[in-house]
Amino acid sequence: MSVDHALHRLYPIEQIRSDFPILARPVRGKKLVYLDSTASAMKPRAVIDAESQVYAEEYANIHRGLYYLSERATARYEESRRTVQRFVGAAHAHEIIFTRNTTESINLVAASFGRRFLSAGDEVLISGLEHHSNIVPWQFLVEEKGTVLKVVPVEADGSVSLESFAKALGPRTKMVAVAHVSNVLGTVLPVAEMIQMAHDAGAKILIDGAQSVVHLPVDVATLDCDFYAFSGHKLYGPTGIGVLYGKQELLDAMPPYQGGGDMIATVSFAKSTWAPLPAKFEAGTPAIAQVAGLAAAIDYVQQIGLDRIAVHEHDLLSYATTRLNQLEGLRIVGTAKGKAAVISFVLDYAHPHDIAQILDGCGVAIRAGHHCAQPLMAQFGLPATARASFGLYNQRSEVDALVAAIGKVEEMFKG
């Protein structure tokens, strides 16, 4: 058996790619090379079908409907919650709250936990590589309640050291909120240790898992984090659906985030009482079809296996890193050990926007800009970077296409 054949049996990339209809479409007359899964991932047929199947066959508003379709839709919605529960290893299904996305999950915790448990002078600790969605919600509390936002600095290679983290943790730290994986640099933060250290310091800790659930297996019970947030659309699932995992005792102690239907037990004009978890945090009609799509996405990645996906992506990352490092004038930003399959880079002869534009003309989709992490960019002294990121459907030939397209940029801008 040839090596190629053996590899193919381990990871049938052609078959996997054929599961994603959009990968077959040409872009600007070229074969699409999609290297922007960190921004949003493409959807397999199973996800598209699950969502449309809800609308075509089992759709009605969920909860309280006294008829067949509502019962079916409700059952599927709650079954999907259990799929998510098993996926992240939560003890209870009602510890899984459906939100719009990671951003809303973090806002929920900042608003609700913050309102109840944080007061003037209390410190919220984040890292220097956070996405804006894990910075701005905590800044609201600084203005509203007089809390203090502290930042653990990022090292030159893009890592966050436990020494710096330990130094920044203090007696007034009440909440720690950090990314598991950096969306710009791919750095994997040592969250297991950070969770332990935060707890030892008496703080609660939220993990922004937007970039991690797609790259590595996550188990919130083993991690022992208090909150874990992620989005469906980066996990090959639909847009408009996100997840907040929270420990039951914390979610129970927190006030509702939004008021409305579904989240109440009783309502009178004098006073209302709240429904138990998870309904307390799911006011209004939720993203019913998207929840089914998210469950289908989880089934899909689990069928391939997150471990195998991680091996495949790591192979792409090391191949891409080697190839890119051979290019003169190219510098990779973020070189922390054990990083995820995200490569930010700059060229000394072309601006990231021009790079992305030329690459687009070659059918290669990458992102250029500050990646919603302006403070991190400022620390590295860069206005922007170009970023290529890899998903489960990418292959080595696409790294070759990226390298060839960068050759076009060189041709145009060095000429």
Add this chain to the structure above:
Amino acid sequence: MSEDLRDLYQEVILDHGRRPRNKRLLETANHLAHGENPLCGDKLTVFVKVNGQGVIEDVSFQGQGCAISTASASLMTEVMMGKTEAEAAALFASFHALATGAPPPDAAGLEDEMDRLDVLAGVREYPVRVKCATLAWHTLQAALHDQQRVTTE
């Protein structure tokens, strides 16, 4: 390389992007403004010296940006040199129309300048890049109106 990209990155643009004209501090400026396009992190400052007769005696810029925004700033300083403030406003309106594909306003007497700027017309095919091309222009407008800061977000 596709034809579309060659339209966008014409030789003139690449040349101004590599060797921008009037990219310097203007110590005698009596107007200046800072422009920023937060989306791409482009930042520039436009300096203008307007004399007592309302004529732009000198104009320059400093800052960082992509090839399109740098070339546009460079070309802008060239066509603005020696223009009255009224002519500058007319050029701004005409250039804005050129970059966005809107119907061109009357630019009588400024045909040569508009011909020179035509190399930037390719950006209208790329909505995200229109902001790159117009950043310096918005910043010049702000400087002439004594607004300190402008953003194309």
